Amino acid sequence: MQTMTTNDESAKGARRGNPGRPERTCAGCGKHAEADVLVRVVLDPGSGEVAVDLARSGFGRGAHVHGSTACLAKALRGGFARVFKAQVKVDAAALAEEIVNAADRRIDGLLGGARRAGQLAIGADAVVEALRAERAHLVVVARDAAAAARLPEIERAIASGKAVALGDKDRLGRLFARDQVAVLALLHEGVAAAVASTFGLSAPFRPRAEGVASADLKGEAAAWSSSEVR
Numbered sequence: 001m002q003t004m005t006t007n008d009e010s011a012k013g014a015r016r017g018n019p020g021r022p023e024r025t026c027a028g029c030g031k032h033a034e035a036d037v038l039v040r041v042v043l044d045p046g047s048g049e050v051a052v053d054l055a056r057s058g059f060g061r062g063a064h065v066h067g068s069t070a071c072l073a074k075a076l077r078g079g080f081a082r083v084f085k086a087q088v089k090v091d092a093a094a095l096a097e098e099i100v101n102a103a104d105r106r107i108d109g110l111l112g113g114a115r116r117a118g119q120l121a122i123g124a125d126a127v128v129e130a131l132r133a134e135r136a137h138l139v140v141v142a143r144d145a146a147a148a149a150r151l152p153e154i155e156r157a158i159a160s161g162k163a164v165a166l167g168d169k170d171r172l173g174r175l176f177a178r179d180q181v182a183v184l185a186l187l188h189e190g191v192a193a194a195v196a197s198t199f200g201l202s203a204p205f206r207p208r209a210e211g212v213a214s215a216d217l218k219g220e221a222a223a224w225s226s227s228e229v230r
């Protein structure tokens with residue numbers, strides 16, 4: 001298996017800025033960015049199809065694109081083909097859906113790992129306690145958890161951009177073998193950052209109710225946008 005850092009066209013000469021945080025080139029807008037704000041895709045040379053590789057696990061030849069509909073559209077119009085020097089067969093809607101699904105899987109894995117490490121507060125009481133103790137680095141609120149979102153501590157977390165709206169109470173509950181979970185808090189800074197950046201990459205491709213607060217979540221739309229959850 002080849003390693004990702006030497007295998008990606010866009011990695012050439014793209015190590016600047018923060019040491020240890022390699023930069024890549026977006027196949028859409030052509031700008032350099034740190035790898036963790038870009039979606040990595042890999043080409044299947046046989047089929048000409050591209051697959052999303054959010055974990056940047058390194059198989060295959062990679063290209064990168066900002067988590068934005070404009071950059072993805074440009075990359076699909078020719079940016080990916082230039083990087084891969086091959087035709088790319090994929091439509092924007094399918095790739096956007098795959099980005100969201102891959103992000104969900106990665107976030108589920110990160111939340112599960114945080115729980116096993118004792119770095120996750122589950123449920124409103126535990127989350128409020130963690131916020132009061134300033135131990136919560138990121139709050140995950142189910143989209144249908146309007147009551148939890150109105151608790152003052154959680155409202156403040158939302159207003160300060162330390163929250164993302166993701167899934168619903170049933171979905172969060174299933175992750176932890178409970179009926180329903182309205183709210184979670186990540187207590188580990190690095191894992192919280194990984195969840196936030198993974199969410200941010202996929203946020204522009206999600207249904208509006210995810211990532212952006214609905215009216216009954218008090219319209220804190222700005223705090224829920226992808227750029228403010230980092």
Ligand SMILES: [Zn+2]
Binds near residue numbers: 065
């Ligand atoms: Zn871009």
